[in-house]
Amino acid sequence: MDDGGGWPKGLRVGVGLAAGAFLLAVGFGAFAVTHGWPAWLTITTSAVVFSGSAQFALVTALAGGGGLGPALTSAALMNLRFVPMAAATARFLPGGPLQRAAQGQAVVDGSWVAAQRPGGGLDRQLMFGATLVQWPAWILGTALGALVVPGGAALEATGLDVIFPGFFGLLLFDSLRASPRLAPAGLLAAAIAATCRFLPSGIALTLAAAAATFALRQPARIKEPQP
Structure with missing residues:
Protein backbone atom coordinates (compact mmCIF):
# COMPACT_ATOMS: atom_id res chain seq x y z
CA MET A 1 0.00 0.00 0.00
CA VAL A 162 8.41 35.88 -16.94
CA ILE A 163 6.15 33.01 -15.83
CA PHE A 164 8.21 30.37 -17.64
CA PRO A 165 11.55 31.08 -15.90
CA GLY A 166 9.73 31.73 -12.63
CA PHE A 167 7.96 28.35 -12.77
CA PHE A 168 11.20 26.42 -13.27
CA GLY A 169 12.94 28.58 -10.68
CA LEU A 170 10.43 27.45 -8.06
CA LEU A 171 10.91 23.81 -9.05
CA LEU A 172 14.67 24.25 -8.75
CA PHE A 173 14.25 25.82 -5.30
CA ASP A 174 12.11 22.89 -4.12
CA SER A 175 14.64 20.38 -5.47
CA LEU A 176 17.59 22.10 -3.79
CA ARG A 177 15.69 22.36 -0.51
CA ALA A 178 14.96 18.62 -0.56
CA SER A 179 18.42 17.60 -1.86
CA PRO A 180 21.20 20.07 -0.96
CA ARG A 181 23.69 17.83 -2.79
CA LEU A 182 22.27 19.22 -6.05
CA ALA A 183 23.50 22.73 -5.20
CA PRO A 184 26.64 22.55 -7.43
CA ALA A 185 24.51 21.61 -10.43
CA GLY A 186 22.01 24.35 -9.62
CA LEU A 187 24.69 27.03 -9.27
CA LEU A 188 26.35 25.95 -12.51
CA ALA A 189 23.01 25.97 -14.31
CA ALA A 190 22.35 29.49 -13.05
CA ALA A 191 25.74 30.66 -14.30
CA ILE A 192 25.12 29.09 -17.70
CA ALA A 193 21.64 30.60 -17.88
CA ALA A 194 23.16 34.05 -17.42
CA THR A 195 25.17 33.61 -20.65
CA CYS A 196 22.69 31.58 -22.70
CA ARG A 197 20.84 34.68 -23.87
CA PHE A 198 23.85 35.60 -26.00
CA LEU A 199 24.16 32.18 -27.67
CA PRO A 200 22.19 30.32 -30.38
CA SER A 201 19.44 28.22 -28.82
CA GLY A 202 20.92 24.81 -29.71
CA ILE A 203 24.33 25.63 -28.20
CA ALA A 204 22.74 27.23 -25.15
CA LEU A 205 20.58 24.19 -24.45
CA THR A 206 23.50 21.80 -24.84
CA LEU A 207 25.60 23.78 -22.36
CA ALA A 208 22.73 24.07 -19.91
CA ALA A 209 22.14 20.31 -20.00
CA ALA A 210 25.81 19.73 -19.14
CA ALA A 211 25.19 21.12 -15.64
CA ALA A 212 23.20 17.98 -14.79
CA THR A 213 26.38 15.87 -14.87
CA PHE A 214 27.35 17.30 -11.47
CA ALA A 215 24.25 15.72 -9.97
CA LEU A 216 25.40 12.30 -11.18
CA ARG A 217 28.63 12.36 -9.18
CA GLN A 218 26.85 11.37 -5.97
CA PRO A 219 23.85 9.23 -6.88
CA ALA A 220 21.00 9.34 -4.41
CA ARG A 221 20.14 6.18 -2.53
CA ILE A 222 16.47 5.51 -3.11
CA LYS A 223 14.65 3.13 -0.82
CA GLU A 224 12.35 0.60 -2.38
CA PRO A 225 8.66 1.08 -1.47
CA GLN A 226 7.35 -1.22 1.24
CA PRO A 227 4.59 -3.62 0.13
Whole structure:
Protein backbone atom coordinates (compact mmCIF):
# COMPACT_ATOMS: atom_id res chain seq x y z
CA MET A 1 0.00 0.00 0.00
CA ASP A 2 1.32 3.47 -0.82
CA ASP A 3 2.30 5.48 2.27
CA GLY A 4 2.19 8.82 0.52
CA GLY A 5 -0.64 11.22 -0.14
CA GLY A 6 -2.14 9.26 -3.02
CA TRP A 7 -4.75 10.51 -5.46
CA PRO A 8 -6.47 13.03 -3.11
CA LYS A 9 -3.25 14.86 -2.30
CA GLY A 10 -2.17 14.63 -5.93
CA LEU A 11 -5.35 16.35 -7.10
CA ARG A 12 -4.90 19.07 -4.48
CA VAL A 13 -1.26 19.62 -5.45
CA GLY A 14 -2.26 19.54 -9.10
CA VAL A 15 -4.65 22.48 -8.66
CA GLY A 16 -1.77 24.74 -7.63
CA LEU A 17 0.50 23.43 -10.37
CA ALA A 18 -2.31 23.74 -12.91
CA ALA A 19 -2.74 27.42 -12.08
CA GLY A 20 0.89 28.08 -12.96
CA ALA A 21 0.70 25.80 -16.00
CA PHE A 22 -2.40 27.61 -17.24
CA LEU A 23 -0.72 31.02 -17.16
CA LEU A 24 2.42 29.60 -18.73
CA ALA A 25 0.30 28.02 -21.47
CA VAL A 26 -1.39 31.36 -22.17
CA GLY A 27 2.07 32.78 -22.72
CA PHE A 28 3.01 29.93 -25.05
CA GLY A 29 -0.18 30.23 -27.07
CA ALA A 30 0.32 33.95 -27.61
CA PHE A 31 4.04 33.52 -28.25
CA ALA A 32 3.54 30.84 -30.91
CA VAL A 33 0.79 32.72 -32.77
CA THR A 34 2.84 35.92 -32.64
CA HIS A 35 5.65 34.06 -34.38
CA GLY A 36 3.47 32.82 -37.22
CA TRP A 37 1.96 29.57 -35.96
CA PRO A 38 -1.74 29.01 -36.70
CA ALA A 39 -3.90 28.70 -33.61
CA TRP A 40 -4.99 25.13 -34.40
CA LEU A 41 -1.39 23.92 -34.66
CA THR A 42 -0.43 25.70 -31.45
CA ILE A 43 -3.28 24.08 -29.50
CA THR A 44 -2.64 20.64 -31.02
CA THR A 45 1.03 20.86 -30.08
CA SER A 46 0.12 21.50 -26.45
CA ALA A 47 -2.30 18.57 -26.41
CA VAL A 48 0.24 16.14 -27.87
CA VAL A 49 3.62 17.37 -26.57
CA PHE A 50 2.59 18.78 -23.15
CA SER A 51 6.06 20.17 -22.45
CA GLY A 52 6.41 23.91 -22.11
CA SER A 53 10.19 24.00 -22.36
CA ALA A 54 10.30 21.90 -25.53
CA GLN A 55 7.44 23.83 -27.12
CA PHE A 56 9.03 27.22 -26.42
CA ALA A 57 12.37 25.92 -27.73
CA LEU A 58 10.71 24.67 -30.91
CA VAL A 59 8.96 27.96 -31.63
CA THR A 60 12.02 30.03 -30.73
CA ALA A 61 14.34 28.05 -32.99
CA LEU A 62 11.95 28.17 -35.93
CA ALA A 63 11.33 31.89 -35.44
CA GLY A 64 15.09 32.48 -35.43
CA GLY A 65 15.41 30.91 -38.88
CA GLY A 66 17.24 27.83 -37.67
CA GLY A 67 15.17 25.40 -39.72
CA LEU A 68 13.24 22.30 -38.70
CA GLY A 69 16.32 20.20 -37.87
CA PRO A 70 17.83 22.58 -35.29
CA ALA A 71 14.35 23.31 -33.92
CA LEU A 72 13.62 19.63 -33.30
CA THR A 73 17.10 19.16 -31.85
CA SER A 74 16.54 22.03 -29.42
CA ALA A 75 13.19 20.61 -28.35
CA ALA A 76 14.70 17.13 -27.94
CA LEU A 77 17.54 18.50 -25.82
CA MET A 78 15.06 20.20 -23.54
CA ASN A 79 13.16 16.95 -23.07
CA LEU A 80 16.26 14.84 -22.40
CA ARG A 81 15.73 15.60 -18.71
CA PHE A 82 12.82 13.16 -18.77
CA VAL A 83 15.17 10.23 -19.48
CA PRO A 84 16.75 10.11 -15.98
CA MET A 85 13.44 11.14 -14.43
CA ALA A 86 11.65 8.24 -16.11
CA ALA A 87 14.46 5.82 -15.23
CA ALA A 88 14.20 6.79 -11.56
CA THR A 89 10.41 6.39 -11.69
CA ALA A 90 10.19 3.05 -13.55
CA ARG A 91 10.75 0.87 -10.48
CA PHE A 92 7.66 2.34 -8.83
CA LEU A 93 5.33 1.69 -11.78
CA PRO A 94 3.59 -1.72 -11.80
CA GLY A 95 2.70 -3.83 -14.83
CA GLY A 96 4.40 -4.71 -18.09
CA PRO A 97 6.35 -2.46 -20.44
CA LEU A 98 3.26 -1.02 -22.13
CA GLN A 99 1.52 -0.31 -18.83
CA ARG A 100 4.61 1.38 -17.43
CA ALA A 101 5.03 3.40 -20.64
CA ALA A 102 1.43 4.63 -20.32
CA GLN A 103 1.90 5.52 -16.66
CA GLY A 104 5.16 7.24 -17.55
CA GLN A 105 3.22 9.91 -19.43
CA ALA A 106 2.46 11.37 -16.00
CA VAL A 107 6.15 12.19 -15.46
CA VAL A 108 6.09 15.96 -15.84
CA ASP A 109 8.24 18.42 -13.92
CA GLY A 110 5.90 19.69 -11.21
CA SER A 111 4.16 16.37 -10.58
CA TRP A 112 7.43 14.46 -10.43
CA VAL A 113 8.98 16.86 -7.92
CA ALA A 114 5.84 16.86 -5.74
CA ALA A 115 5.70 13.05 -5.75
CA GLN A 116 9.17 12.58 -4.25
CA ARG A 117 9.00 11.05 -0.77
CA PRO A 118 11.18 12.55 1.98
CA GLY A 119 12.75 9.18 2.82
CA GLY A 120 13.28 8.22 -0.82
CA GLY A 121 10.95 6.72 -3.38
CA LEU A 122 8.00 8.14 -5.23
CA ASP A 123 4.27 8.41 -4.63
CA ARG A 124 3.02 7.39 -8.06
CA GLN A 125 -0.66 8.01 -7.31
CA LEU A 126 0.13 11.54 -6.17
CA MET A 127 2.03 12.06 -9.43
CA PHE A 128 -0.90 10.72 -11.48
CA GLY A 129 -3.39 13.00 -9.74
CA ALA A 130 -1.24 16.10 -10.11
CA THR A 131 -0.66 15.50 -13.82
CA LEU A 132 -4.31 14.72 -14.47
CA VAL A 133 -5.24 18.24 -13.36
CA GLN A 134 -2.42 19.98 -15.23
CA TRP A 135 -2.96 18.55 -18.72
CA PRO A 136 -6.38 20.12 -19.45
CA ALA A 137 -5.21 23.38 -17.85
CA TRP A 138 -2.26 23.41 -20.25
CA ILE A 139 -4.48 22.90 -23.28
CA LEU A 140 -7.08 25.48 -22.19
CA GLY A 141 -4.39 28.05 -21.42
CA THR A 142 -2.81 27.53 -24.81
CA ALA A 143 -6.15 27.97 -26.53
CA LEU A 144 -6.79 31.20 -24.63
CA GLY A 145 -3.37 32.58 -25.51
CA ALA A 146 -3.59 31.56 -29.15
CA LEU A 147 -7.11 32.86 -29.73
CA VAL A 148 -7.40 35.88 -27.43
CA VAL A 149 -4.04 37.42 -26.48
CA PRO A 150 -3.23 39.84 -29.31
CA GLY A 151 0.57 39.77 -29.38
CA GLY A 152 3.95 40.19 -27.75
CA ALA A 153 3.11 43.57 -26.22
CA ALA A 154 0.33 41.96 -24.20
CA LEU A 155 2.74 39.30 -22.93
CA GLU A 156 5.06 41.93 -21.52
CA ALA A 157 2.26 44.11 -20.18
CA THR A 158 0.70 41.24 -18.22
CA GLY A 159 3.99 39.70 -17.08
CA LEU A 160 3.31 36.40 -18.85
CA ASP A 161 6.79 36.49 -20.36
CA VAL A 162 8.41 35.88 -16.94
CA ILE A 163 6.15 33.01 -15.83
CA PHE A 164 8.21 30.37 -17.64
CA PRO A 165 11.55 31.08 -15.90
CA GLY A 166 9.73 31.73 -12.63
CA PHE A 167 7.96 28.35 -12.77
CA PHE A 168 11.20 26.42 -13.27
CA GLY A 169 12.94 28.58 -10.68
CA LEU A 170 10.43 27.45 -8.06
CA LEU A 171 10.91 23.81 -9.05
CA LEU A 172 14.67 24.25 -8.75
CA PHE A 173 14.25 25.82 -5.30
CA ASP A 174 12.11 22.89 -4.12
CA SER A 175 14.64 20.38 -5.47
CA LEU A 176 17.59 22.10 -3.79
CA ARG A 177 15.69 22.36 -0.51
CA ALA A 178 14.96 18.62 -0.56
CA SER A 179 18.42 17.60 -1.86
CA PRO A 180 21.20 20.07 -0.96
CA ARG A 181 23.69 17.83 -2.79
CA LEU A 182 22.27 19.22 -6.05
CA ALA A 183 23.50 22.73 -5.20
CA PRO A 184 26.64 22.55 -7.43
CA ALA A 185 24.51 21.61 -10.43
CA GLY A 186 22.01 24.35 -9.62
CA LEU A 187 24.69 27.03 -9.27
CA LEU A 188 26.35 25.95 -12.51
CA ALA A 189 23.01 25.97 -14.31
CA ALA A 190 22.35 29.49 -13.05
CA ALA A 191 25.74 30.66 -14.30
CA ILE A 192 25.12 29.09 -17.70
CA ALA A 193 21.64 30.60 -17.88
CA ALA A 194 23.16 34.05 -17.42
CA THR A 195 25.17 33.61 -20.65
CA CYS A 196 22.69 31.58 -22.70
CA ARG A 197 20.84 34.68 -23.87
CA PHE A 198 23.85 35.60 -26.00
CA LEU A 199 24.16 32.18 -27.67
CA PRO A 200 22.19 30.32 -30.38
CA SER A 201 19.44 28.22 -28.82
CA GLY A 202 20.92 24.81 -29.71
CA ILE A 203 24.33 25.63 -28.20
CA ALA A 204 22.74 27.23 -25.15
CA LEU A 205 20.58 24.19 -24.45
CA THR A 206 23.50 21.80 -24.84
CA LEU A 207 25.60 23.78 -22.36
CA ALA A 208 22.73 24.07 -19.91
CA ALA A 209 22.14 20.31 -20.00
CA ALA A 210 25.81 19.73 -19.14
CA ALA A 211 25.19 21.12 -15.64
CA ALA A 212 23.20 17.98 -14.79
CA THR A 213 26.38 15.87 -14.87
CA PHE A 214 27.35 17.30 -11.47
CA ALA A 215 24.25 15.72 -9.97
CA LEU A 216 25.40 12.30 -11.18
CA ARG A 217 28.63 12.36 -9.18
CA GLN A 218 26.85 11.37 -5.97
CA PRO A 219 23.85 9.23 -6.88
CA ALA A 220 21.00 9.34 -4.41
CA ARG A 221 20.14 6.18 -2.53
CA ILE A 222 16.47 5.51 -3.11
CA LYS A 223 14.65 3.13 -0.82
CA GLU A 224 12.35 0.60 -2.38
CA PRO A 225 8.66 1.08 -1.47
CA GLN A 226 7.35 -1.22 1.24
CA PRO A 227 4.59 -3.62 0.13
